[in-house]
Structure formats: structure tokens, C-alpha cells
Amino acid sequence: MKDSLRPPRPDVRPSALLSVLASAHRLQAGIETALEEVGLSMAKVGVLRTLATEGQPLALGELAERNQCVPSNITQLVDRLEADGLVRRESDPKDRRVRRASLTDAGRRAADSGGAIIEAWEQRVAATLGEDATTLQRALDRLDEKR
Amino acid sequence: MKDSLRPPRPDVRPSALLSVLASAHRLQAGIETALEEVGLSMAKVGVLRTLATEGQPLALGELAERNQCVPSNITQLVDRLEADGLVRRESDPKDRRVRRASLTDAGRRAADSGGAIIEAWEQRVAATLGEDATTLQRALDRLDEKR
DNA sequence: AAAGATTGACCGCTCAATCTTA
DNA sequence: TAAGATTGAGCGGTCAATCTTT
Numbered sequence: 001m002k003d004s005l006r007p008p009r010p011d012v013r014p015s016a017l018l019s020v021l022a023s024a025h026r027l028q029a030g031i032e033t034a035l036e037e038v039g040l041s042m043a044k045v046g047v048l049r050t051l052a053t054e055g056q057p058l059a060l061g062e063l064a065e066r067n068q069c070v071p072s073n074i075t076q077l078v079d080r081l082e083a084d085g086l087v088r089r090e091s092d093p094k095d096r097r098v099r100r101a102s103l104t105d106a107g108r109r110a111a112d113s114g115g116a117i118i119e120a121w122e123q124r125v126a127a128t129l130g131e132d133a134t135t136l137q138r139a140l141d142r143l144d145e146k147r
Numbered sequence: 148m149k150d151s152l153r154p155p156r157p158d159v160r161p162s163a164l165l166s167v168l169a170s171a172h173r174l175q176a177g178i179e180t181a182l183e184e185v186g187l188s189m190a191k192v193g194v195l196r197t198l199a200t201e202g203q204p205l206a207l208g209e210l211a212e213r214n215q216c217v218p219s220n221i222t223q224l225v226d227r228l229e230a231d232g233l234v235r236r237e238s239d240p241k242d243r244r245v246r247r248a249s250l251t252d253a254g255r256r257a258a259d260s261g262g263a264i265i266e267a268w269e270q271r272v273a274a275t276l277g278e279d280a281t282t283l284q285r286a287l288d289r290l291d292e293k294r
Numbered sequence: 295a296a297a298g299a300t301t302g303a304c305c306g307c308t309c310a311a312t313c314t315t316a
Numbered sequence: 317t318a319a320g321a322t323t324g325a326g327c328g329g330t331c332a333a334t335c336t337t338t
Contacts, residue, residue: 015269016280017174023287024171027164043328061298073329075300080327097298097337122162125290132286133163139279140170143272190306208320220307222322227305244315244320 020143031121038113039084045114047077048086048103052111057090057100086110178268185260186231192261194224195233195250199258204237204247233257 028042035041040048050066051058058066064074078101081087086107092098103111129136175189182188187195197213198205205213211221225248228234233254239245250258276283 015273016276016284017178017265017269017272019284019287020272021171021175023291024168026291028168031164041327059298060300069328070330071299072301072331077328095298095338099299118164122164125164125167126162128289129163129286132282135279135282136286137163137166139276139283140166142275144170144173188305206320207322216306217308218321219309219323224306242316242320246321 027125031118034117034121035114038110038117040110040114040117042118043077044081044084044086045111045118047074047081047101048107048111049115051087051101051103052108052115057102059092059098059100061098063101081107084110174272178265181264181268182261185257185264187257187261187264189265190224191228191231191233192258192265194221194228194248195254195258196262198234198248198250199255199262204249206239206245206247208245210248228254231257 031042035045046067047063050063060074060078061071063078064071067074078087078089081101082089084106086104087101088104090100090102092100126133179188182192193214194210197210207221207225208218210225211218214221225234225236228248229236231253232251234248234250237247237249239247273280
């Protein structure tokens with residue numbers, strides 16, 4: 001993936017495609033670095049915030065849907081969050097197939113601190129884009145529509 | 148679309164940050180899927196095209212620099228490309244520390260077919276963006292400057 | 295059989311530690 | 317010692333196969 005994101009060499013005109021991918025990659029890298037300082041990642045914060053917003057334990061399948069990923073991904077992410085002491089797995093007595101993830105106190109605090117960092121970046125990005133935000137938004141939407 | 152007729156509510160408006168990241172992710176996913184049909188990935192095509200453009204075997208460290216990634220990444224990527232029969236590792240008699248990657252015939256063909264697929268997407272993206280391309284480009288550049 | 299979750303194997307990427315050669 | 321490459325461990329993601337429970 002990284003290879004496709006290589007920066008333009010002086011003699012070559014950068015394609016819009018590669019520019020978009022590279023920019024997004026660098027943007028994400030910046031956020032990941034910021035989150036590292038509190039021992040978190042975007043993936044982890046995503047799960048923690050989903051749980052915090054929900055306010056109650058969520059089945060892993062639910063978590064996968066909300067985070068737009070595959071179930072096995074959540075299984076492993078929750079493994080790590082559990083090892084970090086941020087989340088606990090609970091059984092559902094109603095249906096013994098389902099496992100629910102619930103936030104620990106440390107998990108709630110992590111959701112807050114990680115969330116604050118991401119919101120700060122959202123502010124920064126919004127401010128940087130300014131009036132171009134809507135243009136950019138529409139442009140990206142058009143790209144998505146093309147599948 | 149009636150949302151655009153009134154001021155966006157702060158708590159509901161999707162953040163530009165997450166939109167950009169999600170769009171880029173979907174865009175890349177589309178390309179990866181297209182490349183799957185010829186058994187390639189963006190990472191692999193990146194390396195193959197670098198070698199094809201260079202026209203001669205490149206030291207793995209060179210390859211890492213051009214593709215803006217860490218050496219160990221290239222080591223493993225070349226492992227897989229070698230297993231695919233697309234590149235070969237060669238020794239440098241001048242300096243026995245360096246290993247060079249060279250394209251096989253199949254590798255040259257793969258660089259072409261993969262390159263064609265990516266170029267087709269570049270065309271598509273450029274056409275979709277149209278006149279917004281420069282605005283988008285400047286906006287993304289500003290984001291990068293903010294690190 | 296179908297749903298929910300997990301496991302194992304892989305890709306792509308990173309870092310730290312290691313090995314070889316200069 | 318330093319440079320070039322590799323190895324090992326880990327994160328985040330996918331898919332296919334599996335196990336348990338419904």
C-alpha cells in the first residue's frame with residue numbers, strides 16, 4: 001500500500017489519484033502518532049467511542065457493523081483492548097452464542113482522551129479546509145459513487 | 148440534500164476528517180479489487196513499476212527509498228514477489244552486503260498489466276474530479292503542510 | 295441449517311534486534 | 317563502527333474454515 005503512496009518525483013506530474021491516497025495516508029499517520037502518546041490507535045478509539053456512545057455493552061457483531069469491518073477483525077481488536085484492560089467480554093444469558101463488549105473505567109477514560117485527540121484533529125482539518133470543505137466533500141462523494 | 152439548505156448542526160455533520168479517510172479507503176479498496184483480478188496489489192505494482200521504470204536491478208534499500216517505506220517492508224514484499232516469480236534477487240559482486248531486485252519476464256508483464264489498471268483508475272479519477280481537481284489538490288496540500 | 299464468534303493463514307506495514315560485510 | 321539486509325514480533329485488516337448454540 002505504501003508503495004502506491006510514494007510522493008511525486010520532480011520530473012513526474014502527480015496523479016490526482018495518488019495525491020488523494022497519499023494525503024489521506026499522511027493525515028492518518030499524523031493522527032495515529034498523536035494517539036500513540038496515550039497508547040491508543042484509531043481502530044481502538046473507534047471501538048471505545050462506539051461503546052461509550054452506546055452506553056451499554058454491545059454484541060461483537062454489532063460492533064463490527066458500526067465500525068464497518070468484518071467480525072474477525074473485532075474479535076482480535078477486542079482481544080487487544082481486553083489485554084489493555086479497557087474492555088471486558090460478557091456473556092449474554094439470553095443467547096449464549098453472543099458475546100458483548102463492555103467498557104471498564106479505564107476504557108471510559110480512554111474513550112474520552114482518545115476522542116478528544118480526534119476531535120482536535122477534526123477541528124484542525126475543518127479549519128484548514130475552510131470554504132473548500134464542501135467542494136472537497138462533493139468531489140469525494142462523486143468518487144465513491146463511481147464505486 | 149435538503150441539509151445543504153440550512154446550516155449544518157455541529158453534532159450531526161459528518162467530520163471532513165473521517166470523510167476524507169473513508170473516501171480514500173474506499174477508493175483504494177476499489178483499485179485493490181481491480182488488481183486482484185490479475186493477482187496483484189498496489190504494493191506489488193508499486194515495486195514492479197519502479198523496477199520497470201529503472202530498467203535495471205535495484206538495491207533493496209533504493210527500492211525502499213523510492214517507495215517511501217522502511218527496508219524490512221521491501222524485504223518481505225520482494226519475498227512475496229520472488230515467490231510469485233515476478234522478481235529475482237541478485238548479489239552485487241562489488242559490495243556483498245547489497246542485494247538487488249531484478250524483474251523476470253513475468254514481472255515485466257505484470258508491471259505492464261498492473262500499471263495499465265492503475266492508469267485507468269487515474270484517468271477515471273481525473274475525469275470525475277474535473278475542474279475541482281486543483282481545488283482539491285490545494286486543499287489536500289494544506290492538510291499536509293499542517294503535518 | 296443458520297447465526298455468532300473464533301481461529302488460522304495471509305497481506306501490508308512498522309519497529310527493534312540481529313547478522314554479515316565494509 | 318557503520319551500512320545493508322533480514323528476522324521476529326506486533327498492529328490492523330481480509331478471508332475461509334470451524335465450533336457452539338439456536
